[in-house]
Structures are given as structure tokens and as C-alpha cells.
Amino acid sequence: MEAGAQSPFYLFAAAPYEAAIERLARLDHGRPARFWLSAKTQPLPALWRWWRPRGGIEVVSEFEFRGALRAGYGPDEILVNGPAKHRWLPGVSRRGLRVHFDSLLELEALLPIARKHQWRVGLRLRTPVEVDSEDPAWAFPFGLEPEEIPVALARLAGQGLDAGSLHVHLKTNLPDVATFRRGLDAVVRVCQDTGWRPRYVDVGGGLAPAGPRGLEGARFDDGLGVERYAAEVRRLVSRMSWVEEVWLEHGRHPAAGSGVLVVRVLDVKERLGRRLLICDGGRTLHAMVSVWEEHDLSVLESRRGRTVPTAVQGPTCMAFDCLGRRELPVSIRPGDHLLWFDAGAYHLSWETRFSHGLAEVWWEEGGGPRCVRSAETYDRAAAWWH
Numbered sequence: 001m002e003a004g005a006q007s008p009f010y011l012f013a014a015a016p017y018e019a020a021i022e023r024l025a026r027l028d029h030g031r032p033a034r035f036w037l038s039a040k041t042q043p044l045p046a047l048w049r050w051w052r053p054r055g056g057i058e059v060v061s062e063f064e065f066r067g068a069l070r071a072g073y074g075p076d077e078i079l080v081n082g083p084a085k086h087r088w089l090p091g092v093s094r095r096g097l098r099v100h101f102d103s104l105l106e107l108e109a110l111l112p113i114a115r116k117h118q119w120r121v122g123l124r125l126r127t128p129v130e131v132d133s134e135d136p137a138w139a140f141p142f143g144l145e146p147e148e149i150p151v152a153l154a155r156l157a158g159q160g161l162d163a164g165s166l167h168v169h170l171k172t173n174l175p176d177v178a179t180f181r182r183g184l185d186a187v188v189r190v191c192q193d194t195g196w197r198p199r200y201v202d203v204g205g206g207l208a209p210a211g212p213r214g215l216e217g218a219r220f221d222d223g224l225g226v227e228r229y230a231a232e233v234r235r236l237v238s239r240m241s242w243v244e245e246v247w248l249e250h251g252r253h254p255a256a257g258s259g260v261l262v263v264r265v266l267d268v269k270e271r272l273g274r275r276l277l278i279c280d281g282g283r284t285l286h287a288m289v290s291v292w293e294e295h296d297l298s299v300l301e302s303r304r305g306r307t308v309p310t311a312v313q314g315p316t317c318m319a320f321d322c323l324g325r326r327e328l329p330v331s332i333r334p335g336d337h338l339l340w341f342d343a344g345a346y347h348l349s350w351e352t353r354f355s356h357g358l359a360e361v362w363w364e365e366g367g368g369p370r371c372v373r374s375a376e377t378y379d380r381a382a383a384w385w386h
């Protein structure tokens with residue numbers, strides 16, 4: 001605030017992101033590991049520019065792709081993933097891109113440009129663990145089925161293209177070792193069944209961050225911490241002697257802890273013997289993940305003493321707009337600031353403009369925080385409309 005920030009705002013920093021990646025990089029993955037920044041997790045141009053000398057970027061849309069080019073990434077430093085890329089990729093393609101095909105239809109549609117632009121290509125596989133955990137009759141909509149892999153390989157070979165990478169992404173906040181292992185076993189199986197020998201195996205992200213907890217209070221990384229994750233990757237490549245590099249596209253694990261959301265208390269209500277803090281930011285506008293995650297929250301001003309059950313509400317006309325309910329000091333008053341931690345992953349991606357504009361964003365990479373996005377004004381938002 002001393003630097004002039006106006007709530008609600010996010011403050012993001014490079015150092016926690018870097019520390020998380022360094023911790024991962026020290027682990028033994030069985031092969032040299034290459035880390036890709038997951039663009040969708042944190043669509044923050046300042047972060048993308050800061051990361052560029054350190055590694056490549058993984059994108060899944062035209063916006064992310066063009067943003068990556070603008071941030072200075074060369075085509076071979078951009079890994080294009082995601083479904084239905086035939087809608088947008090031909091319009092912006094470059095020579096030498098790295099692209100993972102997601103379906104046979106998409107592959108067919110993109111083959112001419114893949115050949116013309118000499119893309120380095122791979123295939124995403126859907127493994128048996130990628131089903132809706134509440135209704136396993138429904139599969140996740142990403143990747144090729146194992147029986148489609150030989151068809152895809154043959155189509156690529158027919159065009160002189162070699163599928164150099166095999167990609168999976170085995171859910172997010174991966175719950176346990178067994179699920180991860182079952183997914184990776186499917187990778188080995190498809191290679192055995194088809195004789196495919198990809199040079200790179202991209203095991204996606206999925207690793208939970210250390211801070212956030214589930215709504216029942218359990219830490220997401222209880223089931224599969226970084227060490228066990230790396231051990232499973234080692235086990236995988238020990239059965240794939242031909243693999244030269246392991247690719248990792250961690251999103252939430254390195255990013256979550258690199259951000260804080262700051263909101264200000266505007267009003268305080270006592271209802272049914274409990275306290276409701278009405279704030280200028282909250283779940284609907286800035287923190288969708290609070291639907292399923294509990295994050296640490298503290299008061300910037302020094303407020304001690306008795307605590308009472310308190311709900312932290314956002315400013316929109318939805319009871320749903322609740323960052324969290326917990327014991328907080330009864331001395332919190334209008335004008336105080338609340339810090340919602342671990343706001344560095346999937347917060348910008350899920351921001352809404354529900355009755356209000358987008359928030360201010362600050363970035364720190366050494367040398368002090370600077371404002372990299374001003375709060376959206378009415379005039380700017382109104383200018384969109386014809």
C-alpha cells in the first residue's frame with residue numbers, strides 16, 4: 001500500500017516461483033528434466049517475460065500463443081497443447097513449433113500446416129485415470145485413446161513427421177501415488193503395444209502446491225509430495241530406455257505460493273450471532289478456487305484478541321461470494337486489509353467482471369513491486385461495446 005496500491009489487488013512475485021522450480025529441479029527424475037511454464041495457470045505477461053531465459057512456455061489457446069510471442073518466446077520455445085487447435089493454430093502458425101495433437105480429427109486438419117511449417121510434433125494420450133471422479137462413466141475430453149495412437153503415428157509417418165513426444169496430464173491436485181502410477185503405467189503400455197519410442201515424455205503437471213488445503217482441512221500434497229512424484233517419474237523412465245528428456249508442465253505447484261490477494265473491509269454486519277465482513281474483493285471476482293480450496297488469510301493491520309466465527313464476503317450480490325468462513329479477531333473493522341495467500345495459480349485465469357472491473361496487479365522480481373495492470377475503469381470496460 002505504501003507503494004500506492006489500491007485494493008482489491010494482487011501482488012505476485014518471482015522469488016517463490018523460482019524457489020519452487022529450483023526445488024523440483026534438484027530432484028532426480030531419471031533423465032534431464034525440462035520445465036515448461038504453464039501459461040493458463042498464471043496469465044501474467046511480466047512472469048512470462050521473467051521466465052523466458054529460464055525455459056519454454058506451454059500454451060493452449062491463440063491468446064496464450066500470441067502472448068508468448070509478444071513476451072519474446074521463439075517458436076521452438078512454445079509448446080502448443082490443448083483440444084481443438086485446428087480452430088486457431090493455422091492462422092498464427094510458425095515454422096518449427098512444438099505441437100501435441102489432441103485428437104485424430106485435429107491431427108488430420110492440421111497435417112498440411114504441420115508439414116509445411118516442419119512442426120516438431122507429439123501426441124497426447126488419455127489414460128484410464130482421466131475420468132470424472134464422481135461419475136467415472138465420463139472420460140476427460142483430452143487426448144487420444146490408446147487404440148488411436150497407432151493410427152496417428154501412421155498418419156504422421158506418411159507425411160514424413162516423426163512423433164517425438166508423448167504427452168499426458170493426469171488430473172490436477174493429484175490425489176495419491178496409486179493414481180499417478182496407474183496413469184504412467186498406461187504410458188508404458190502404449191509404447192509396448194505400438195512400438196513407439198518417443199524421445200521425450202511429457203508428464204504434465206498435476207502436482208499440488210504446499211499451501212492450500214481442501215475444505216475439510218487436508219493438505220492437497222499429503223497424498224503425493226514432490227519426492228514421490230519424482231520417484232514415480234524415475235520408475236516410468238526406467239522402463240523406457242529410449243527417453244532422452246522428461247518434460248514437466250507444472251502449473252499450480254510452483255505458481256500458487258507466488259501470489260497474494262489483498263482486499264479491504266468495507267462493512268461489518270452481525271447476523272445470527274456471527275460476523276460478516278463485506279469486502280471490496282472476493283471469490284466471485286478474484287478467487288474462484290475458494291470454492292474447493294481453503295487458503296491462509298490474515299489481517300494486515302495488527303488485530304489481536306478474541307476471535308469469532310467470521311465470513312469474508314465479496315462485494316457482489318451473491319451469497320456464494322464468500323472467500324472463506326473461519327475464526328477471525330472481533331477487532332477487525334472497516335478499512336482493514338485482508339491478505340488471502342497462495343493466490344498465484346488460476347486466479348487471474350478465473351477473474352470475473354461480475355458488477356465490477358478487473359483488479360490492479362503488482363509484480364515483484366527484485367527492485368520493489370511495480371504496478372503492471374491498473375484497475376479497470378468504467379470507461380475502459382465501456383469502450384468494448386459497439
Ligand SMILES: Cc1ncc(COP(=O)(O)O)c(C=O)c1O
Nearest residue numbers: 038169172205206249250251252
Ligand atoms: C496440458 C496441461 N499442462 C499443464 C497444466 C498445469 O496443471 P497443474 O496446475 O495441475 O500443474 C494443465 C492444467 O490443466 C494442463 O491441462
